[in-house]
Structure formats: C-alpha cells, structure tokens
Amino acid sequence: MNETLETESDAGEVSGEMLAKIDAYWRAANYLSVGQMYLCDNPLLRRPLQLSDVKPMLLGHWGTTPGQNFIYAHLNRLIKQNDLDMIYVSGPGHGGPALVANTYLEGTYSEVYPDISPDEAGLRRLFTQFSFPGGIPSHASPECPGSIHEGGELGYSLSHSFGAVFDNPDLIVACVIGDGEAETGPLATAWHSNKFLNPATDGAVLPILHLNGYKIANPTLLARIEHEELDQLMRGYGWTPIFVEGDDPAKMHVAMAAALDEAYIQIKGIQDNARINDDVTRPRWPMIVLRSPKGWTGPKFVDGVPIEGTFHSHQVPLSDPAAHPEHLQQLEQWMRNYRPEELFDETGRLLPGIADLAPVGKRRMGANPHANGGLLMRDLVMPDFRDYGIEVSERGVKGVGDTHVMGKFVRDVVRLNEEQKNFRIFGPDETISNGLEAVLEVTQRQWNARTVETDELLAPEGRVLEMLSEHQCQGWLEGYLLTGRHGLFNCYEAFIHIIDSMFNQHAKWLKVTSELPWRHPIASLNYLLASHVWRQDHNGFTHQDPGFIDVVVNKKAEIVRVYLPPDANCLISVMDHCLRSRHYVNVVVAGKHPAPQWLPMDEAIEHCKKGIGVWDWAGTEDSGDPDVVMACCGDVPTLETLAAVSIMREHLPELNIRVVNVVDLMRLQPKSEHPHGLTDADFDELFTKDKQVIFAFHAYPWLIHRLTYRRTNHGNIHVRGYKEEGTITTPFDMTVLNDLDRFHLVIDTIDRLPPTGDKGVVLKKQLQEKLIEHRRYINQNGQDMPEIRNWKWPSGCRS
CATH class of the missing domain: 3.40.50.970 (Thiamin diphosphate (ThDP)-binding fold, Pyr/PP domains)
Structure with missing residues (x-):
C-alpha cells in the first residue's frame, strides 16, 4: 500500500x-x-x-x-x-x-x-x-x-x-x-x-x-x-x-x-x-x-x-x-x-x-x-485579593452585598488574564443578578446571534457566557476546564440542582484521573451559589432549596470542598483560594443583599485559613468551659446567631457563651474522613465534650448531624436550618418560618439550659410575644420590624 x-x-x-x-x-x-x-x-x-x-x-x-x-x-x-x-x-x-x-x-x-x-x-x-x-x-x-x-x-x-x-x-x-x-x-x-x-x-x-x-x-x-x-x-x-x-x-x-x-x-x-x-x-x-x-x-x-x-x-x-x-x-x-x-x-x-x-x-x-488538559494549563494571573477587602470599622457594619464586593475582585481576574484568554465566567443569565456586574466593566457577554439596538453588553467576543440552561453552562465549563483552562460558574442556589448528575459525573472523572499518573491535574470546578435560600423575597418557595451541598458531600473527600463565608472579606479570601486550586470541586455559597460585615481582612484571612474558629469578640467566655456553644455556618445563620447572642448577653449576662463560626464545612468531618476534617481532640476543644451546642446552619439540618455523628458531643448538637418552609415573605420571616431566627435560637438555648432560671422564663415569654408581634407587623406593613431592619451589633460588646 x-x-x-x-x-x-x-x-x-x-x-x-x-x-x-x-x-x-x-x-x-x-x-x-x-x-x-x-x-x-x-x-x-x-x-x-x-x-x-x-x-x-x-x-x-x-x-x-x-x-x-x-x-x-x-x-x-x-x-x-x-x-x-x-x-x-x-x-x-x-x-x-x-x-x-x-x-x-x-x-x-x-x-x-x-x-x-x-x-x-x-x-x-x-x-x-x-x-x-x-x-x-x-x-x-x-x-x-x-x-x-x-x-x-x-x-x-x-x-x-x-x-x-x-x-x-x-x-x-x-x-x-x-x-x-x-x-x-x-x-x-x-x-x-x-x-x-x-x-x-x-x-x-x-x-x-x-x-x-x-x-x-x-x-x-x-x-x-x-x-x-x-x-x-x-x-x-x-x-x-x-x-x-x-x-x-x-x-x-x-x-x-x-x-x-x-x-x-x-x-x-x-x-x-x-x-x-x-x-x-x-x-x-x-x-x-x-x-x-x-x-x-x-x-x-x-x-x-x-x-x-x-x-x-x-x-x-x-x-x-x-x-x-x-x-x-x-x-x-x-x-x-x-x-x-x-x-x-x-x-x-x-x-x-x-x-x-x-x-x-x-x-x-x-x-x-x-485531551489531557493539565499538560496545557497555565496559572491564572491573580490580583492581590487583600486590595478588594472592605473596611470593617466596627463589628456588623452594613455592607453592599458580599458578591458585589467579590465582583470587583473577579473583574480584575478577568482583566489580568485577558491576554492569555484562559478564564471565563459561565452562568444562566444571572451574572448581574448574582452581584457580579463589575465584571462587565472589562468584558462583555459573548454572543454571535442577531442583536438589536436595545441589547446591552453583547459582543462576538467576551469572557462571560450566558445561556438560560444550567446544563449548557456546566457542559461548556467542564469542556473548558478539561482542556486546560480556568472558570467560574455562578448560579441561583436552588437551580444548581438541575446539574446534580453532571456534577456527579465530573467529580467521578476527577477522582479517577487523580489516580492516573499520566493525567495531569486540571483547574478546579468552582461554583458560586448566590440568590440563596434565605433571601428570595420576591421569588418565593420555588427558589428555596439549599440541598446541592448535600449532593456534593456525597463525593470522595479528596475531591469536594464546601465553603460558606460569613461576610465579604471571607468570601474574597475563599474565592482567591478556590481559583488557585487544582482538581477539586469547590462550592461557595454567598449572599448578594446588603448584610453585616464582621471581620477585617487580616482576621478574615486567618479565619478562612483555619476554616473554623471561635469568635472571642462575640462570646462571653473568659475562662473554663462555656455554658453553651452558639455555632453558625452561612451568612444569614451567622447574623441570626450573633443577634441571639446579643439578646442573651443583655438579658442573661451570667451565661458563659462561646461563638463558633464555620467557613469550611468539611472541617466538621473527622480527620479520618476528609483532609480538612478536625481531629476529635480539636473538635472537642471547640464544641466541648458535654455542653449544649445550638447550631444555626445555612442548609438542611441533617447534613450537620451526618458530618458530626461520630463526635463525642454529637448528642448535644441541636441544628436549626432550612426545613422546607418558605414563601414570598420578608428576609427575617424566612428565618422565623424555619426556626432559625434569633428569637427561636434564644428560646432553644433557654429550654436546654435550666440554670437560666426565672430570668430565662421571663425572657422566653418576651421572645414568644416578639414572634407574635413580628407576624402582626409584617402582615400589616409588608416589611420587617424596625428593630430587625436596623439591628446592629451592640457597641458595648467587646471587639
């Protein structure tokens, strides 16, 4: 031949x-x-x-x-x-x-x-x-x-x-x-x-x-x-x-x-x-x-x-x-x-x-x-994320919305990598809605179909790809990553479920390829889930589902990471880490609405490195074991927990309270089960061996139980989270409907701590009346009570 x-x-x-x-x-x-x-x-x-x-x-x-x-x-x-x-x-x-x-x-x-x-x-x-x-x-x-x-x-x-x-x-x-x-x-x-x-x-x-x-x-x-x-x-x-x-x-x-x-x-x-x-x-x-x-x-x-x-x-x-x-x-x-x-x-x-x-x-x-994209992958050119932090002059200062702050950081990731063209943002028509509008200051949405005069920010070439199909966005991003590039998928939290099975397949791919020496690691698949369960004021029940992280946690521990930063500085620190990482699936859940800011950038960096920690400034323990551990994971649960702590500090000053905040969800698992997991000794040091733990969690409560069931003090961990209660309502009422609000958290603490005595009984009755007042007020006025809308971390509390 x-x-x-x-x-x-x-x-x-x-x-x-x-x-x-x-x-x-x-x-x-x-x-x-x-x-x-x-x-x-x-x-x-x-x-x-x-x-x-x-x-x-x-x-x-x-x-x-x-x-x-x-x-x-x-x-x-x-x-x-x-x-x-x-x-x-x-x-x-x-x-x-x-x-x-x-x-x-x-x-x-x-x-x-x-x-x-x-x-x-x-x-x-x-x-x-x-x-x-x-x-x-x-x-x-x-x-x-x-x-x-x-x-x-x-x-x-x-x-x-x-x-x-x-x-x-x-x-x-x-x-x-x-x-x-x-x-x-x-x-x-x-x-x-x-x-x-x-x-x-x-x-x-x-x-x-x-x-x-x-x-x-x-x-x-x-x-x-x-x-x-x-x-x-x-x-x-x-x-x-x-x-x-x-x-x-x-x-x-x-x-x-x-x-x-x-x-x-x-x-x-x-x-x-x-x-x-x-x-x-x-x-x-x-x-x-x-x-x-x-x-x-x-x-x-x-x-x-x-x-x-x-x-x-x-x-x-x-x-x-x-x-x-x-x-x-x-x-x-x-x-x-x-x-x-x-x-x-x-x-x-x-x-x-x-x-x-x-x-x-x-x-x-x-x-x-x-077809072996790690061979071609180049590191992203990254700005210094510290430059994008917001000043936290006092604990709880109101922010513009965490993802809006992060958007400026991601904007400059796009800008710095424009020449080598190896970073894109994918999402189903939600980049602006999810608070990343700053990105469109330096790029446009790629679009090569017909346009009309009233269109905005569309061009044949751009770093943002949007189509109202989560399947399509996920598939595009996977193909982009598998051929050696980097990307970010932003999506409404409830509807990321549409690609549950696609995530499963990609996570399995990462698991298998990590065991093949000739397959080179690729950039991580990064999810930003915004418009989350606790802030769906005009969308309602259909938009309320935080269960994607339950699906993610099913996958192999060496592949998956889940982060719930409590404020904007923590979010930027976490996102910098995720964009630099290799061969993981990183899920980051963050809010886009104005919310309190808790940590200056230096503290946020240290907190995110640890992934979990005691917020000494929020608690009242001076020595010895606390009477109760108030734990929180997620931006809204953190707000409600600190508001609850402020109530107890005022009305039950004798209580010794420890506040634990979780950024890296996988820290809750045992070290033997996940690389980020805490040892039993470290877990016991944070959560104690025998004290009551009131845990306010962003998602379904049973996930926390699943992650901690082997721990010494698991029997005393009581989780409040989303329990399929929701409607078109006020932000605070969403937490009330699911017993995650500050009043329910305090009542739960009183019920589990008999030593609060008469003061506890009186306070519990006052808070029950507050819940009735709340219901009456929002039904009449269509918004939360002024004391909820205008709540601030008490200036008299140590910082």
Missing part, C-alpha cells in the same frame, strides 16, 4: 488506495473491539477458537462501536492530510471498545500503558482488561487516552465540545452524537452553542450525528423522522447538514471521505473569512449526519433473530457461547470476517502500510494534549 496520504487533485476525491487503507484500518479497529468484548486468549485466532478463549462474563456494547470506528478511521485521514489539531468526543453511551481500539492502533495506548504492548501479548492483555475486574470500563472512560467525555450519562457531548474550543482557535473537536443521546434535553439545547462561537478567536466543532436507529430497546426519534424533516431541523438550529447514508462499506467510505473534506473546506472558509476579512457574522457551520446500521458488520442473525440493524445488537450479540456451542462458531466466523491475517504481522503488530493512516505524535487524537 502507498505509504503517503494522497487525494486525486483533479477530481478532489480520495484515491482508491487510500479508501482501501481506511477500510483495513476500520476492520482492524472492529476486530479489536470484538476481541475486547469476548476474548481472554488466542487474540489473533492463530488456532481455532475454544470456549476457554472466551471470557466467562461477556460485557460491553457493540451497537455503536463499528460506526465510531468508521468515523475515527476517516478522521485520521483528514487530520494527517491537513495537519489538523483535532480531538474526538464520543457521545454515545458505552462506546469504549472503539476508543480503546483506535488509541491502541495509533500507538498512544501502549505509550501510556507499556504493558499493553503492540504485539500478541499486548493484545491479550488489551482484550482481557476490558469490562473485567481490575480492568477498564466499557465507556470512553478517563483511563482511555484522548477522552475528555465519558459518555456513560448521555446529553453532554456537544456542550463539552464547545467548551473545549472556546479560546482554542486552532482546535477542531469531532463530536460524535448518538441518536439516543440526541433525545436528551441537554443535547437538544446544545445545538444552539453555535450562536456563541466566535470564528475569529475560537476553534470549531464538527458534530457527527450518528443515526444507527435504536437505543437499548426502542427506535430513536431522529432516525425515524423523514430525511427532509431532519434536514430542516438541523438547518433550523443553524447548521449545514451533510448526509452520509447506507450500509455498503465501499460506497460509505467514498461518501464519508467526501463529506469530511467538504466539512473541513467549509470550516476553513468560515475561519479564514473571520480572521482575514474580520467578518464574524454568525456562519452556518457544517455538521454530518451519518446513517449506518446499528451493529454494522456484526452478526446478521443469531438464533434466527435479526441482529445487525436492530436494537438486539446494542450490547453483546452472542451472549452465551458456553450454553450454545453454535455461538462460539459464529463468534469465530464474525472475527475472521475482518481478515486479521491481512491486518497484523506475525508478532501481532498492525501492518505498517495500514498503521500509516494514523497521524503521528501529538496529532494523534489519543495523544492530543487538549
């Missing part, structure tokens, strides 16, 4: 020799894919297949695999011919055999895993490890080089692909979208990503919609609508579809080669027009619709049941050779149909004339550094 890649220049068609090479490469990948699913020995069929050569448990997914092998082989030709910088995103579920086979054929897999060598012994190990205890999963998992998208949970491939090409002008992502995946809401939304792509400064995504007709057991919608309707749908999304349809390999090779050439010509034309002619008018980017049989080239019938082209090919077509000897014969025939003797030499190495199809070095899709 010809050692070089050529096309016939007069006709623009790929030569017959090249098509034969592509076909051989495709057959090799199919052979390796079937081998992974079935064999543990005899990898090259040097002898007749025996039952002992077959794995005892047959796992894997064949249906999508041959189509993906077909695409990968053709992309190799396109990359090498045009010297392209390209990665492959496998959207269909369980496409692992294809990605593993192709990265093995191109040599990347053996470089990463030397024991999976390019010979017969390596093939045996390659086959045995697949879907096998101690081996690799059936997805395009983190263990597979070249993968940035696992594909087990469907719907995110296209968002990930666009995230990867933002600020990567030379990168093309070939995104293979399964037709089952195309039925998901996130994928349907992701087609609109083309309205945000800047052809001058960003790369390109080439979607390849793989229509093989079926999901696990049902037909797929896009495979069953008429050709004209599908064409109109894609054009309606703003794409230019190129169709490749059929089941004859010879004809399909010709059509696919032509389609890829045409798509690349269109991509290059769009980018040249934008970069040379300065024309960034939204183009109609190309995409390919590949219609091929599910389980293509596999068994056509098994036990009289049609397999190829049906949902029966989805997983393992020949499922039980031990019980059905004819299945063993059929498996051998299936594999021999790929003619392995024409593909591999005597040692088991792919023949050079076929191997030559693959690109070399970093141009191989499995070796492209964009």
Whole structure:
C-alpha cells in the first residue's frame, strides 16, 4: 500500500488506495473491539477458537462501536492530510471498545500503558482488561487516552465540545452524537452553542450525528423522522447538514471521505473569512449526519433473530457461547470476517502500510494534549485579593452585598488574564443578578446571534457566557476546564440542582484521573451559589432549596470542598483560594443583599485559613468551659446567631457563651474522613465534650448531624436550618418560618439550659410575644420590624 496520504487533485476525491487503507484500518479497529468484548486468549485466532478463549462474563456494547470506528478511521485521514489539531468526543453511551481500539492502533495506548504492548501479548492483555475486574470500563472512560467525555450519562457531548474550543482557535473537536443521546434535553439545547462561537478567536466543532436507529430497546426519534424533516431541523438550529447514508462499506467510505473534506473546506472558509476579512457574522457551520446500521458488520442473525440493524445488537450479540456451542462458531466466523491475517504481522503488530493512516505524535487524537488538559494549563494571573477587602470599622457594619464586593475582585481576574484568554465566567443569565456586574466593566457577554439596538453588553467576543440552561453552562465549563483552562460558574442556589448528575459525573472523572499518573491535574470546578435560600423575597418557595451541598458531600473527600463565608472579606479570601486550586470541586455559597460585615481582612484571612474558629469578640467566655456553644455556618445563620447572642448577653449576662463560626464545612468531618476534617481532640476543644451546642446552619439540618455523628458531643448538637418552609415573605420571616431566627435560637438555648432560671422564663415569654408581634407587623406593613431592619451589633460588646 502507498505509504503517503494522497487525494486525486483533479477530481478532489480520495484515491482508491487510500479508501482501501481506511477500510483495513476500520476492520482492524472492529476486530479489536470484538476481541475486547469476548476474548481472554488466542487474540489473533492463530488456532481455532475454544470456549476457554472466551471470557466467562461477556460485557460491553457493540451497537455503536463499528460506526465510531468508521468515523475515527476517516478522521485520521483528514487530520494527517491537513495537519489538523483535532480531538474526538464520543457521545454515545458505552462506546469504549472503539476508543480503546483506535488509541491502541495509533500507538498512544501502549505509550501510556507499556504493558499493553503492540504485539500478541499486548493484545491479550488489551482484550482481557476490558469490562473485567481490575480492568477498564466499557465507556470512553478517563483511563482511555484522548477522552475528555465519558459518555456513560448521555446529553453532554456537544456542550463539552464547545467548551473545549472556546479560546482554542486552532482546535477542531469531532463530536460524535448518538441518536439516543440526541433525545436528551441537554443535547437538544446544545445545538444552539453555535450562536456563541466566535470564528475569529475560537476553534470549531464538527458534530457527527450518528443515526444507527435504536437505543437499548426502542427506535430513536431522529432516525425515524423523514430525511427532509431532519434536514430542516438541523438547518433550523443553524447548521449545514451533510448526509452520509447506507450500509455498503465501499460506497460509505467514498461518501464519508467526501463529506469530511467538504466539512473541513467549509470550516476553513468560515475561519479564514473571520480572521482575514474580520467578518464574524454568525456562519452556518457544517455538521454530518451519518446513517449506518446499528451493529454494522456484526452478526446478521443469531438464533434466527435479526441482529445487525436492530436494537438486539446494542450490547453483546452472542451472549452465551458456553450454553450454545453454535455461538462460539459464529463468534469465530464474525472475527475472521475482518481478515486479521491481512491486518497484523506475525508478532501481532498492525501492518505498517495500514498503521500509516494514523497521524503521528501529538496529532494523534489519543495523544492530543487538549485531551489531557493539565499538560496545557497555565496559572491564572491573580490580583492581590487583600486590595478588594472592605473596611470593617466596627463589628456588623452594613455592607453592599458580599458578591458585589467579590465582583470587583473577579473583574480584575478577568482583566489580568485577558491576554492569555484562559478564564471565563459561565452562568444562566444571572451574572448581574448574582452581584457580579463589575465584571462587565472589562468584558462583555459573548454572543454571535442577531442583536438589536436595545441589547446591552453583547459582543462576538467576551469572557462571560450566558445561556438560560444550567446544563449548557456546566457542559461548556467542564469542556473548558478539561482542556486546560480556568472558570467560574455562578448560579441561583436552588437551580444548581438541575446539574446534580453532571456534577456527579465530573467529580467521578476527577477522582479517577487523580489516580492516573499520566493525567495531569486540571483547574478546579468552582461554583458560586448566590440568590440563596434565605433571601428570595420576591421569588418565593420555588427558589428555596439549599440541598446541592448535600449532593456534593456525597463525593470522595479528596475531591469536594464546601465553603460558606460569613461576610465579604471571607468570601474574597475563599474565592482567591478556590481559583488557585487544582482538581477539586469547590462550592461557595454567598449572599448578594446588603448584610453585616464582621471581620477585617487580616482576621478574615486567618479565619478562612483555619476554616473554623471561635469568635472571642462575640462570646462571653473568659475562662473554663462555656455554658453553651452558639455555632453558625452561612451568612444569614451567622447574623441570626450573633443577634441571639446579643439578646442573651443583655438579658442573661451570667451565661458563659462561646461563638463558633464555620467557613469550611468539611472541617466538621473527622480527620479520618476528609483532609480538612478536625481531629476529635480539636473538635472537642471547640464544641466541648458535654455542653449544649445550638447550631444555626445555612442548609438542611441533617447534613450537620451526618458530618458530626461520630463526635463525642454529637448528642448535644441541636441544628436549626432550612426545613422546607418558605414563601414570598420578608428576609427575617424566612428565618422565623424555619426556626432559625434569633428569637427561636434564644428560646432553644433557654429550654436546654435550666440554670437560666426565672430570668430565662421571663425572657422566653418576651421572645414568644416578639414572634407574635413580628407576624402582626409584617402582615400589616409588608416589611420587617424596625428593630430587625436596623439591628446592629451592640457597641458595648467587646471587639
């Protein structure tokens, strides 16, 4: 075979020799894919297949695999011919055999895993490890080089692909979208990503919609609508579809080669027009619709049941050779149909004339550094966060809103990294709403759709990406991080739940890649959750849910971090840490409404470093153990706790009160469970071994119990938090409805401390009357009582 890649220049068609090479490469990948699913020995069929050569448990997914092998082989030709910088995103579920086979054929897999060598012994190990205890999963998992998208949970491939090409002008992502995946809401939304792509400064995504007709057991919608309707749908999304349809390999090779050439010509034309002619008018980017049989080239019938082209090919077509000897014969025939003797030499190495199809070095899709983003990551240029702190002349001075203060810090992170273009802010139309409006002083929101005169702050290029889809924002950010950049996702606290499962997948990805020495750490996924549960004055009950942190805490301790800073200076200190960190998921919950400020910057820095601490200035303990520990975590719980303490200091001065504030939620866990956890001795020193602890918490109370159930004093920890009570009401009434307010906190303390005596009884009655007065007042006036609105930390208290 010809050692070089050529096309016939007069006709623009790929030569017959090249098509034969592509076909051989495709057959090799199919052979390796079937081998992974079935064999543990005899990898090259040097002898007749025996039952002992077959794995005892047959796992894997064949249906999508041959189509993906077909695409990968053709992309190799396109990359090498045009010297392209390209990665492959496998959207269909369980496409692992294809990605593993192709990265093995191109040599990347053996470089990463030397024991999976390019010979017969390596093939045996390659086959045995697949879907096998101690081996690799059936997805395009983190263990597979070249993968940035696992594909087990469907719907995110296209968002990930666009995230990867933002600020990567030379990168093309070939995104293979399964037709089952195309039925998901996130994928349907992701087609609109083309309205945000800047052809001058960003790369390109080439979607390849793989229509093989079926999901696990049902037909797929896009495979069953008429050709004209599908064409109109894609054009309606703003794409230019190129169709490749059929089941004859010879004809399909010709059509696919032509389609890829045409798509690349269109991509290059769009980018040249934008970069040379300065024309960034939204183009109609190309995409390919590949219609091929599910389980293509596999068994056509098994036990009289049609397999190829049906949902029966989805997983393992020949499922039980031990019980059905004819299945063993059929498996051998299936594999021999790929003619392995024409593909591999005597040692088991792919023949050079076929191997030559693959690109070399970093141009191989499995070796492209964009698919191992830590290799490319550069540190952010960071301003000194201390310069953005606010003066706290006295405890409890009113601030403008914590996120508004932090916005100026993030603004300058954007500004300082403008040149290297490796930091973006993502959010569902909430950047201004969440208090980050200062960012828009130095950048605009990237937007490449039509604009009108009344639009504001929209431009083809910007550091802020907003679309009213949490799925889309999360997917973009993940793709951006996985290819070596940094970012921040700001969102309303209640609606970050929409991406619970996406967070799960990313956290699992981080966990697995942290154990792979060849995978380099990436920037942390940073969430800023504002518009939180305690301040939804005009939105009401639907906007009140602080449970995302419960989901986060489920993940591995070495991956997740949760911060609830009590004021603006603590928030800035925490965010500086998060933006500098690597390979974590950081969740920061903060308020945007005017709120008291407690700590000067130097104290805030020290407090955040510790993550938890006693606020001596707020308590009354001078020596010995306290009578009660008033603990708080979150900005509103901190306010209500300090207001409660001020009441007790005035009316129950004999009480010895300790105030503990928690910034880093994971400090509550035992040291054995989380790297940030306190030792039992340190926990006991803060919370005592036997005193009552009244804990005001931002979220659901049981999370604190879950984190502290092993502690000595857990039986005396009484948590007040959100308990699904809320409506459109005043800020203080939200705390009253959930028993988190200052009056309930004091009453709870009195009930648990009999030594308060008559003074306690009198005070409790007064506070119960206050609660009645509060209800009457807000119902009549529509706002909180003046003593609540105008409350200040008493000037007579020590500071």
